[in-house]
Amino acid sequence: GAVVSQHPSWVICKSGTSVKIECRSLDFQATTMFWYRQFPKQSLMLMATSNEGSKATYEQGVEKDKFLINHASLTLSTLTVTSAHPEDSSFYICSARWDPPQETQYFGPGTRLLVL
Amino acid sequence: LAKTTQPISMDSYEGQEVNITCSHNNIATNDYITWYQQFPSQGPRFIIQGYKTKVTNEVASLFIPADRKSSTLSLPRVSLSDTAVYYCLVGDSGTGGYNKLIFGAGTRLAVHP
16 A cells, blocks of 8 residues: 555656656545655755645745646646756655654655756 | 754675664654665655654564654664665654655665675
8 A cells, every 4th residue: 555656757858848747646645745856866855745735835945936836636746847957857756645643655756857 | 954863874784683773852742753765766665653662564673762862773684685775754843734754864774795
């Protein structure tokens, strides 16, 4: 149980285009989903937190107009990288969690984004 | 800032028991302690979670002293496939109450033949 999927697993795009990444909880309803990015040899950095049906809460320094997050249902959240540039190339990972207090998050396999 | 401190790296050999200790001096009353394992180019995998005393599952044990200011992940009889980065996290029940997890640097465990 507690499986989270991401699609696509990797994507290559041209600079200036937008890329959408999907995160799905397959066998549970996720009241909260989180988006992280990870650069090589570094730890995960939290980008934003989203609850179903409400606006995402972004961490300090993360541009909300650049990284659009939509949490349309209890099993799906999407991250859209708008007007992507080479510096946006990274490993993007989502996680999902049902209600507290256990706080356990289950992570997706990640999406590798390469912007040329 | 991450709420935890753990060794940057550790080395071990196949068949040995590995103990990774994590400090979380400012842990809040409502916070659980969770450990994740991450392989390169993969999302973190949940290992174990606890609140106090000892928790054991099929892959690891988690020891938490009474003051909860630290915890120790114990991996029995490691194998080469246990080479990974291990993260200790405590919930952040701060702003927004969403219990977000802030990752620290983690511990890079290298298991040698």
